[in-house]
Amino acid sequence: MITPQIVREHGLNEEEYARIKGLLDREPNLVELGVFSVMWSEHCSYKSTRAHLKTLPTKGPRVLQGPGENAGVVDIGDGDVVVFKMESHNHPSFIEPYQGAATGVGGIMRDVFTMGARPVAMMNSLRFGEPAHPKTRHLVDGVVRGIGGYGNCMGVPTVGGEVNFDRSYNGNILVNAMCVGLARADKIFLSAAKGAGNPVVYVGSKTGRDGIHGATMASAEFNADSEEKRPTVQVGDPFTEKLLLEACLELMATDAIIAIQDMGAAGLTSSSSEMADKGGAGIVIDLDKVPQRETNMSAYDMMLSESQERMLAVLKPGREAEAERIFKKWELDFAVIGTTTDTHRLIVKHKGEVVADMPVGSLSDAAPMYERPFVKRAPATGMPSFDASRPVMESLLKILAAPDMCSKRWVWEQYDQSVMADTVQMPGGDAAVVRVHGTNKALAITTDVTPRYCRADPYEGAKQAVAEAWRNLTAVGALPLAVTDCLNYGNPEKPEIMWQIVAGIDGIGEACRALDFPIVSGNCSLYNETQGEGIMPTPTIGGVGLLKNVNRMATIAFKREGDAIILIGETKGHLGQSIYLREVEGKEAGAAPSVDLAQEKKNGDFVRDLIESGHVDTVHDISDGGLLVAVAEMALAGNRGGAVAPGTIPFLFGEDQARYVLATPDGERLVSDAKRAGVAATLLGSVGGDRIAIEGAGEITLSELRKAHEAWLPGYMSGEF
């Protein structure tokens, strides 16, 4: 008997329950209610965002598969494709940081190898609470160890990411993991289980009671008791995942598979119903055949378990023995647990009885879709005051030592960055670069978002996140191809949060259209709130680009004494919402910088041409901290100093967009080429020496800068401050 209390405990409201009864033409039983609750959860159904996500550009001449599958697929020529996606694992990582982060990595890797691709690079975008918060150190430690523990064992390099701190994440950290894989265009596997009478096989780990209702947990706010939700967090086993990866790729080399999907959020429920739904088929599964880790598991437990390292595949009839041989070789469970039908129904049997029987469409297309009300808020405006007499070099030192700006070496050294022997650019540059194995091509990969801009102006901030990702790929010489996004926001039932979401999606769409940078995959993570406090809007953008010739590539490091330092792009000196204001003046105020997308494209295309034609090999985009911080980072990376012409504080530290710093032996020629192309270019100074110097504003040695830049994170983590 389903009581209103049980319905509420499943995160469904009265109208949603009435809708379920209408779809079934009767009351659901408990198993069915559980299935509806996870499939209709925000996490699985995107019920608050679906209407808005439809407006995003998802097509392009290179896009072979856009959103809707396990990951996006983009053509990179010669029959090769890149397969990628980013996904959040925020809620579980806050409750249990090691396992939450580890299974986030495992889950996104499965999404990529389910498509037939071998994962070749991982990135992650991490946001933690303020350093002084009592939980932050523990969470940083657990998340970083979890990412490393899983990714290192898998033998996939973790090549970069972001780590930031802000008090708005005190109760809701963000762990967004991105996986990039490579496949052949004619060997892509999809999840549509077309046809009736085909065997449904279960492979991988056994099913246990872990992670039950994980998707529902991730679709609600936290309260003071959130720690009690620890049993909803899954436990990862990277060893089994590595075997599953190799076994799946081995099976995929045959032509036995019709459809395949990983069991991620909502496990057996979502994989079986989604495969049937996409294939226009039905599916019958017999839970008695499911490999089980524990005894006496109920149908409810099994359908809602989020045990990791499991896959569901539909094979061509008669190919079961061949597939079983491969999974037995890799010492993995293999079981035929059902068959596809033409009934369009998901039928679940347990101990000889039908325990669930529902139309597959009722779980997906018929899921509720809300046009939630939103209240438009005016963006922050104005230009806060600042003290123009502050000493520049002291400010530079302070910024480079700040938690958000300091070196993240402590993090990335815990990740294997060079396994697979194709990592050409490691963490620390604008984008990571990974060679396409056995070729001269390479992929550039980055993740970006500046949440403080998004808080001040959700629309411009989201535009900026896309533009910065595009710029970072351009800065290494890559042609930006496509985007995956992870939209992290608070509670969409609050109109002011819904406005952030709507404006953010609009901004992303606008920038992606202007920059020919379509969205091919992604996810939304809403309800990132604790006791009514929401996070800053954080639409993380994962960008992937292509270098046709990996030998024509730029890095940020200064390389030659005497190179001219050149600024590309127009500088008005925008200090609103800048790192300078926050770290030096202690103000988080003013308008976020706006992005002129046409100028962004023009400047970027100019810089990329210079790299592709072999004229420039030293480039850094200008973002957090502005021009002088960019120059200092280039100097530290190359261990060569530089002398820069004098400028005002807004000039040196402003965060105007669409800008790059270049270093090249022939500066004058570059400046005149830029003028001809209609791109602003300014000769700033030259590379040399062991310090950063500005006439009239003093100097600072690289060793002093380096010490400050490297000190904060290891010191903080060891409890020194």
Next chain:
Amino acid sequence: MKSAVVVFPASNCDRDAAVALEQISGTKPHIVWHADSEVPDVDLIVLPGGFAYGDYLRCGAMASQSRVMRDVKAKAEKGVAVLGICNGFQVLAETHMLPGALIRNAGLKFVCRPVAMTVEETQNAFTRKYNHGQRVVMPVAHGEGNYFADEETLDRLEGEGRVVFRYVNDDNPNGAARNIAGILNEKRNVLGLMPHPERVCDPLLGGTDGRALFESLIEALS
């Protein structure tokens, strides 16, 4: 030079080793599965990096009991060269084909970064193409690479010229005793080292200091 790379479940540097061997020797190595009872007739057997059997027990402990290791051990006793890289070194220590143990890094964390070492010995098949005392840089990537042995064993290794690679003084990434990064067995045909020479055989990947190790083997074993 004929070579073989052994693959345990969750080895993950097997491809990297195979690629380096093929690029430098011109011959594809045999790939040998852990459940095989015999390694083909080769001049060199490589035990690659990774997390054999998940390394949920002590690193390398499960792999040391695998069927293929019986034949690796027998072939090593007959003089076939064996190179254990990272997890491979851990397996060699667990099999007692090399003395000592690789324990948890002193910093208690996985560490991946380039480290500087000196080549201490060149009178063997693995390092003859390096100069004695040459400084080389190779990446490490391990959580348990802290070489440990009793003083007597360490003195013996030093006395017999079996310490082949040593981290330079201020660049020991794991707390290894006497900065030891790689050692030979008594017969000098088995080398284990924690850093990854196979990842630095291509200038695009940040260095070529690993090439001489494979070139040494080709010269010695062809």
